[in-house]
Amino acid sequence: KAGVTQTPRYLIKTRGQQVTLSCSPISGHRSVSWYQQTPGQGLQFLFEYFSETQRNKGNFPGRFSGRQFSNSRSEMNVSTLELGDSALYLCASSFSGADEKLFFGSGTQLSVL
Protein backbone atom coordinates (compact mmCIF):
# COMPACT_ATOMS: atom_id res chain seq x y z
CA LYS A 1 0.00 0.00 0.00
CA ALA A 2 1.58 3.27 -1.10
CA GLY A 3 2.20 5.93 1.53
CA VAL A 4 1.47 9.62 1.42
CA THR A 5 3.16 11.14 -1.60
CA GLN A 6 4.19 14.78 -1.75
CA THR A 7 5.51 16.50 -4.83
CA PRO A 8 7.81 18.13 -5.50
CA ARG A 9 10.37 17.15 -2.86
CA TYR A 10 12.31 20.40 -3.17
CA LEU A 11 11.32 23.77 -4.53
CA ILE A 12 13.13 27.08 -4.88
CA LYS A 13 11.16 30.25 -5.51
CA THR A 14 11.76 33.98 -5.27
CA ARG A 15 9.85 36.52 -3.23
CA GLY A 16 6.57 37.55 -4.75
CA GLN A 17 6.04 34.36 -6.70
CA GLN A 18 3.36 31.82 -5.97
CA VAL A 19 3.73 28.09 -5.45
CA THR A 20 1.52 25.01 -5.52
CA LEU A 21 2.33 21.87 -3.56
CA SER A 22 0.66 18.53 -4.11
CA CYS A 23 -0.27 15.70 -1.79
CA SER A 24 -1.66 12.27 -2.64
CA PRO A 25 -3.06 10.53 0.44
CA ILE A 26 -3.10 6.85 1.15
CA SER A 27 -5.77 5.09 -0.86
CA GLY A 28 -9.09 5.22 0.99
CA HIS A 29 -8.12 8.12 3.24
CA ARG A 30 -10.51 11.04 3.06
CA SER A 31 -8.82 13.49 5.39
CA VAL A 32 -5.77 15.49 4.36
CA SER A 33 -4.01 17.93 6.69
CA TRP A 34 -1.17 20.32 5.99
CA TYR A 35 1.51 21.46 8.43
CA GLN A 36 4.37 23.93 8.18
CA GLN A 37 7.64 23.07 9.91
CA THR A 38 10.31 25.70 10.53
CA PRO A 39 13.26 25.79 12.95
CA GLY A 40 11.84 28.88 14.66
CA GLN A 41 8.12 28.15 14.89
CA GLY A 42 8.18 24.36 14.87
CA LEU A 43 5.23 22.44 13.50
CA GLN A 44 2.14 24.50 12.86
CA PHE A 45 -1.23 23.39 11.53
CA LEU A 46 -2.29 25.03 8.28
CA PHE A 47 -5.61 23.41 7.35
CA GLU A 48 -7.47 20.15 7.02
CA TYR A 49 -9.72 18.94 4.25
CA PHE A 50 -12.26 16.16 4.49
CA SER A 51 -14.37 15.06 1.54
CA GLU A 52 -13.42 18.19 -0.45
CA THR A 53 -14.43 20.56 2.37
CA GLN A 54 -12.14 22.55 4.59
CA ARG A 55 -12.89 21.29 8.08
CA ASN A 56 -10.31 23.19 10.11
CA LYS A 57 -8.02 26.12 9.52
CA GLY A 58 -4.97 27.27 11.42
CA ASN A 59 -3.78 30.79 12.08
CA PHE A 60 -2.11 31.62 8.77
CA PRO A 61 -2.72 34.57 6.44
CA GLY A 62 -5.01 34.31 3.46
CA ARG A 63 -1.99 33.88 1.17
CA PHE A 64 -2.09 30.25 2.22
CA SER A 65 -4.92 28.31 0.65
CA GLY A 66 -5.75 24.76 -0.22
CA ARG A 67 -8.22 22.49 -1.85
CA GLN A 68 -9.10 18.85 -2.09
CA PHE A 69 -10.28 16.98 -5.13
CA SER A 70 -12.88 14.23 -5.41
CA ASN A 71 -10.12 11.59 -5.38
CA SER A 72 -8.91 13.04 -2.03
CA ARG A 73 -5.72 14.44 -3.51
CA SER A 74 -4.96 17.85 -2.11
CA GLU A 75 -3.03 20.92 -3.15
CA MET A 76 -1.92 23.90 -1.16
CA ASN A 77 -1.06 27.23 -2.67
CA VAL A 78 0.99 30.08 -1.30
CA SER A 79 0.74 33.39 -3.12
CA THR A 80 3.06 36.38 -2.93
CA LEU A 81 5.83 34.39 -1.31
CA GLU A 82 7.84 35.90 1.54
CA LEU A 83 11.24 34.88 2.86
CA GLY A 84 9.56 33.63 6.02
CA ASP A 85 7.56 31.08 4.02
CA SER A 86 10.71 28.99 3.64
CA ALA A 87 9.83 25.77 5.42
CA LEU A 88 9.18 22.07 5.18
CA TYR A 89 5.52 21.59 4.30
CA LEU A 90 4.14 18.29 5.51
CA CYS A 91 0.97 16.61 4.40
CA ALA A 92 -0.78 13.96 6.47
CA SER A 93 -3.72 11.73 5.73
CA SER A 94 -6.12 9.60 7.72
CA PHE A 95 -9.39 7.84 7.11
CA SER A 96 -11.45 10.38 8.98
CA GLY A 97 -11.13 11.46 12.59
CA ALA A 98 -8.66 12.98 15.01
CA ASP A 99 -8.35 9.84 17.09
CA GLU A 100 -6.96 7.99 14.14
CA LYS A 101 -3.38 7.55 13.14
CA LEU A 102 -2.06 10.28 10.89
CA PHE A 103 0.26 9.15 8.12
CA PHE A 104 2.74 11.81 7.09
CA GLY A 105 4.50 12.31 3.80
CA SER A 106 8.19 13.20 3.61
CA GLY A 107 7.34 16.80 2.88
CA THR A 108 8.16 19.49 0.36
CA GLN A 109 11.13 21.67 1.27
CA LEU A 110 10.37 25.18 0.03
CA SER A 111 13.13 27.76 -0.12
CA VAL A 112 12.20 31.37 -0.87
CA LEU A 113 15.09 33.55 -2.06
Add this chain to the structure above:
Amino acid sequence: AQSVTQLGSHVSVSEGALVLLRCNYSSSVPPYLFWYVQYPNQGLQLLLKYTTGATLVKGINGFEAEFKKSETSFHLTKPSAHMSDAAEYFCAVSDNAGNMLTFGGGTRLMVKP
Protein backbone atom coordinates in the same frame (compact mmCIF):
# COMPACT_ATOMS: atom_id res chain seq x y z
CA ALA B 1 -6.63 27.19 23.22
CA GLN B 2 -4.37 24.22 23.50
CA SER B 3 -0.64 24.21 24.03
CA VAL B 4 2.15 21.69 24.48
CA THR B 5 5.45 22.19 26.26
CA GLN B 6 8.34 19.80 25.84
CA LEU B 7 11.02 20.31 28.46
CA GLY B 8 14.47 20.03 26.96
CA SER B 9 15.08 20.67 23.29
CA HIS B 10 18.01 18.24 23.42
CA VAL B 11 18.38 15.09 25.49
CA SER B 12 21.46 12.88 25.46
CA VAL B 13 21.56 9.36 26.88
CA SER B 14 23.94 6.44 26.69
CA GLU B 15 23.00 3.32 24.81
CA GLY B 16 21.10 1.03 27.17
CA ALA B 17 20.06 3.85 29.50
CA LEU B 18 16.53 4.95 30.30
CA VAL B 19 14.94 7.42 27.90
CA LEU B 20 12.60 10.03 29.43
CA LEU B 21 11.17 12.78 27.25
CA ARG B 22 8.86 15.21 29.01
CA CYS B 23 5.60 16.65 27.72
CA ASN B 24 3.07 18.87 29.46
CA TYR B 25 -0.10 20.08 27.83
CA SER B 26 -2.97 22.42 28.40
CA SER B 27 -6.42 21.79 27.04
CA SER B 28 -9.90 23.00 27.87
CA VAL B 29 -11.43 19.68 26.91
CA PRO B 30 -10.39 16.07 27.48
CA PRO B 31 -7.40 15.81 25.20
CA TYR B 32 -6.20 13.32 22.69
CA LEU B 33 -2.42 13.02 23.11
CA PHE B 34 0.21 11.77 20.71
CA TRP B 35 3.92 11.17 20.40
CA TYR B 36 5.51 11.30 16.95
CA VAL B 37 9.09 10.63 15.87
CA GLN B 38 10.88 12.27 12.96
CA TYR B 39 14.03 10.85 11.44
CA PRO B 40 16.23 13.12 9.28
CA ASN B 41 14.69 14.07 5.95
CA GLN B 42 11.51 12.17 6.69
CA GLY B 43 7.98 12.90 7.77
CA LEU B 44 6.56 12.10 11.17
CA GLN B 45 5.69 8.62 12.36
CA LEU B 46 3.21 7.93 15.14
CA LEU B 47 4.77 6.24 18.17
CA LEU B 48 1.68 6.08 20.35
CA LYS B 49 -1.54 7.85 21.19
CA TYR B 50 -3.89 8.30 24.12
CA THR B 51 -7.58 8.85 23.51
CA THR B 52 -9.58 7.26 26.30
CA GLY B 53 -9.23 4.30 28.64
CA ALA B 54 -5.99 2.97 30.06
CA THR B 55 -3.64 5.77 31.02
CA LEU B 56 -0.47 3.78 30.31
CA VAL B 57 -0.08 3.56 26.57
CA LYS B 58 2.33 1.26 24.81
CA GLY B 59 3.64 2.16 21.41
CA ILE B 60 6.05 0.92 18.81
CA ASN B 61 9.78 0.29 19.26
CA GLY B 62 9.43 -0.29 23.01
CA PHE B 63 8.19 3.21 23.87
CA GLU B 64 5.39 3.92 26.29
CA ALA B 65 3.76 6.99 27.81
CA GLU B 66 1.55 7.63 30.80
CA PHE B 67 -1.32 10.12 30.81
CA LYS B 68 -1.48 11.92 34.15
CA LYS B 69 -4.44 14.25 34.21
CA SER B 70 -3.58 15.76 37.60
CA GLU B 71 -0.15 16.75 36.33
CA THR B 72 -1.31 17.50 32.74
CA SER B 73 1.60 15.40 31.58
CA PHE B 74 2.23 12.73 28.96
CA HIS B 75 5.89 11.79 29.33
CA LEU B 76 7.50 9.32 26.93
CA THR B 77 9.78 6.58 28.22
CA LYS B 78 11.80 3.65 26.99
CA PRO B 79 13.69 1.38 29.40
CA SER B 80 16.78 0.93 27.27
CA ALA B 81 17.94 3.30 24.54
CA HIS B 82 19.20 2.00 21.22
CA MET B 83 21.33 3.87 18.73
CA SER B 84 18.47 3.72 16.24
CA ASP B 85 16.31 5.79 18.64
CA ALA B 86 18.29 8.93 17.80
CA ALA B 87 15.73 11.25 16.22
CA GLU B 88 13.47 14.18 17.02
CA TYR B 89 10.39 13.49 19.08
CA PHE B 90 7.23 15.56 19.11
CA CYS B 91 4.38 15.55 21.58
CA ALA B 92 1.01 16.72 20.25
CA VAL B 93 -2.51 17.37 21.52
CA SER B 94 -5.86 17.43 19.76
CA ASP B 95 -9.37 18.19 20.92
CA ASN B 96 -10.84 15.88 18.28
CA ALA B 97 -11.96 18.78 16.10
CA GLY B 98 -10.75 16.99 13.05
CA ASN B 99 -7.07 16.34 12.44
CA MET B 100 -5.85 19.58 13.96
CA LEU B 101 -2.83 18.80 16.10
CA THR B 102 -0.97 21.27 18.26
CA PHE B 103 2.66 20.21 18.52
CA GLY B 104 5.30 20.87 21.11
CA GLY B 105 8.65 22.30 20.09
CA GLY B 106 10.27 18.88 19.80
CA THR B 107 13.08 17.12 21.64
CA ARG B 108 16.13 15.89 19.82
CA LEU B 109 17.30 12.63 21.34
CA MET B 110 20.96 11.74 20.99
CA VAL B 111 22.20 8.26 21.93
CA LYS B 112 25.86 7.83 22.82
CA PRO B 113 27.60 4.50 22.30
